[in-house]
Amino acid sequence: MMRHLETIAIPVGAVAVSLVLFGVFITIAGANPLEVFASIYRGAFGSWFAWQDTLVRAAPLMLTALCTALPARAGLIVIGGEGAVVVGGFCAALVGIVLNGVLPPLLVISSMVLVGALAGGIWVGAAGALRHYRGVNETISSLLLNYIAIALLNFFVVGVLKDPATLNKPSTFPIGDANMIGAIGESSIHWGLGYGIIVCVALWFLMRRTTFGFGVDVVGGNVRAAQLTGLPVGRLIVSACVLGGAAAGIAGMIEVAAVHGRANTSLNAGYGYAGILVAFLARHNPIAIIPVAILLGGIRASSGVLQRAHDLPDATTLVLQGLIFVLILASEALYGRIPWLQPKAPPKEQPVMQAKEQPKEQPA
Amino acid sequence: MTVPSPFALEAVNITKRFGAMIALDSVSLSLRRGTVHALLGENGAGKSTLVKCIMGYYLPDEGQVLFGDREQSISSPHDAHLLGIGMVYQHFTLIPNMTVAENLVLARPRLPAVINWRAELASLEKEMKGMPFQVPLQASVNTLAAGEKQKVEIIKQLLLNPKVLILDEPTSVLTPNEADEVLSRVRAMTQERELSVLIITHKFREVMNYADDVTVLRKGKYIGSTTVAEATPQSLAAMMVGRETIASPLQRAQRQRGNASLDVTDLWVENDNGVDVVCGLNLTVHDGEIVGIAGVSGNGQKQLVEVLAGQREPLRGSVRLHGAAYTATRAQMHEHRFRCLPEEPLRNACVGPMSVADNLALRRYDRPPYSSKSRILHRAIFKRIAREWVESFGIRTPGIEAPIANLSGGNVQRSVLARELSDAPHVLVVANPCFGLDFGAVAEIHNRIMAARNGGAAVLLVSEDLDEIMEMSDRVVVISGGKLVHETTPATADMTRIGQFMAGH
Structure with a gap:
């Protein structure tokens, strides 16, 4: 369908333009852009080793992208993924520490997933509720909730919950090796990737195939039409935010249970913010988030190669990420305006309006 | 040599069409110098369209605007301002968080790059002495009551020394007392300053008390002009709403009241x-x-x-x-x-980017047969019912998957009718x-x-x-x-x- 052509052509075009601009930037920085592009490809997808790094980085991005994508379907711009990752990871770590050795690992991990999802859901759900019931701008409130989450984490990991053994990087006590999420087969990819894909597919089904998702789309498309048909607007908005926050909370849990083994400031490594970019690139479609997260994970994975091979700072890939973000946001304005991407115009109805004919009257 | 025209402004046989709709059908209006002229009509009668033709927002398809003695082609509001036609809009155009003085200075067509506020304030204070009403220059606009704001809007125009002032429903945001004050001052002003005022209204009281002449429009047609002295509220009401009775072609079944x-x-x-x-x-x-x-x-x-x-x-x-x-x-x-056909159906009753099929399902999507008990949507049913309704209600659309925002107004309304009326x-x-x-x-x-x-x-x-x-x-x-x-x-x-x-x- 032409309509789908547009939703693919515009983001792809925006990414292409950002690659060109990035090339200009690379040239100014003193490297050969074509070689740099080749290195990015090699660092992201050039070998099995690169693929593993890419997929490990993609897993949390899939989940944090949902934190922006689901509220966006209900018409809200939420950028609180980072905070949800932090509270989700932190609360999951607490549960892991408390239940370590008390319950079998499978139950501990399940509890960590549940609590991480719950914490992230409440965190972002609060931004949705503030928006609907109190009129607080959800973009600002979710951003501020990020800072609150990070401050709380810092407070606890350097304070009451600090493991005295962690000197260089204050952290909580470990959740125990038995409760860690393992790797898939022989690879270095942990099962967090499976969580990410499963959650994306499940939420795609919820949004596209169920009455709940349809209701959320109606609210996001036109609140007045939702009200006219009696939809519970507040409940749908808050639910979409809770689900998105829960996904990001699971991302935090995975970072704890698959990577660090404890909660520390590595939780706010920017996955929440990168997830915003993934969500916009994927046009808030949970299935499209999977490949886009892998693409972005690849770009992030290649930063080390750029540093080694071209003597570029490792923040270089952040420049590319930033360029893509700006151009994707700018390209939103192009929808419906590029003539050859439009579906055929509907048959024009002839007289749209007509003043009723009436005999002219004399003034009384 | 010709005698100077007694009219400050004349619109002659103005016709304006939008597509097939005739918004104004050969409408004329003559504004005598130094008088208040009311333009009376119901909503949609064409009052605003006529004024927009005079102000240069629209170019009339036929007819001309005479200003003073000469025919003028006014092709933009800027031209109108240069000729000395000022307009006060129905809704406030003041910047709420700036002071009255700042708003007044800002309205001038040419501003120096650096504004000497002390000098500006002094000259404003001097000019205010000649104004029909006073406003607090240093007050922030958002602290003013609606009546005060309306006065500021009028003063804003008067400072530009217009020959003709057009007021678009100036009292719609005012209390009756405020309206009386503003209108009586405006009326006094016309005599003092050789100003001619055209006031758009649908209130007879204002016409009877504050206007000299009145022109009535109905459904884009010129119904008549008269001096207020010869008019009564009854005669104006008759002109405004018409008196014809309409033969009903509708099949109205006789029913007992339920x-x-x-x-x-x-x-x-x-x-x-x-x-x-x-x-x-x-x-x-x-x-x-x-x-x-x-x-x-x-x-x-x-x-x-x-x-x-x-x-x-x-x-x-x-x-x-x-x-x-x-x-x-x-x-x-x-x-x-309970079903509803609201006005502006695309804004009030449809989700523009969603498909025609989805929009047709808005009322019942969460019930069988649209979805199962376990809340899974049956998209095939959406499409089948949409095709039936597109057929039976004659909705012209490129397809049931097209976004409803792409349909024409009539077809959007038909879609909403289909959805709201199909289940009795x-x-x-x-x-x-x-x-x-x-x-x-x-x-x-x-x-x-x-x-x-x-x-x-x-x-x-x-x-x-x-x-x-x-x-x-x-x-x-x-x-x-x-x-x-x-x-x-x-x-x-x-x-x-x-x-x-x-x-x-």
């Missing part, structure tokens, strides 16, 4: 600005009758419909459907088969259903609403088109100032009295 289905008791609603616009309204609609609410827009009918549609919370009062409390939840709408509604609320539609579509929509009524639905029809109300209704009520002030039937209606009630006279 049970009260929709009951509104002591309803109070405020508008977006926190002003009470529905003030203790009581209304009952019975099964099998159409109750038409006539009224000039802005008298609370929009907010009344929004409350019934669930788009606005009332302050207090009750709405009952079939005796049960109604708070516009989905369950209640389903139980009482018991209570139906309709607002301006034919606004902007062609003749054929109007007849079709009227027939479908009448069929719902004949099928036993209680229908509430809110319309700015008095002909439509008279044609459709079993009972007619008039809303003014947020209350129902008059009730009659089309058979016994006295149009002059209805016009007077509508105008709050």
